[in-house]
């Protein structure tokens with residue numbers, strides 16, 4: 001069985017996740033937003049594999065999470081208060097975001 005969150009909720013300015021292996025993650029919403037993997041935020045690789053990260057401007061509501069849902073059994077899809085909702089964070093990415101924070 002693949003690793004997946006059993007529970008997720010926003011606590012203060014963090015997204016708290018409880019994983020199927022019993023671990024917990026706390027990911028700052030600002031960090032989560034800045035890691036948005038959608039093409040508009042993260043950039044798409046060109047034919048040579050270079051990724052040029054586009055300039056992304058954030059507004060006062062960009063780091064506020066309006067809502068989120070799980071899609072396809074593999075990803076979390078947040079809707080931000082500035083209306084941005086095209087980022088799909090795979091569970092693997094979410095888990096990595098937290099583990100990077102710990103180091």
Ligand SMILES: [Zn+2]
Pocket residue numbers: 036037038039040041042084086087
């Ligand atoms: Zn995005």
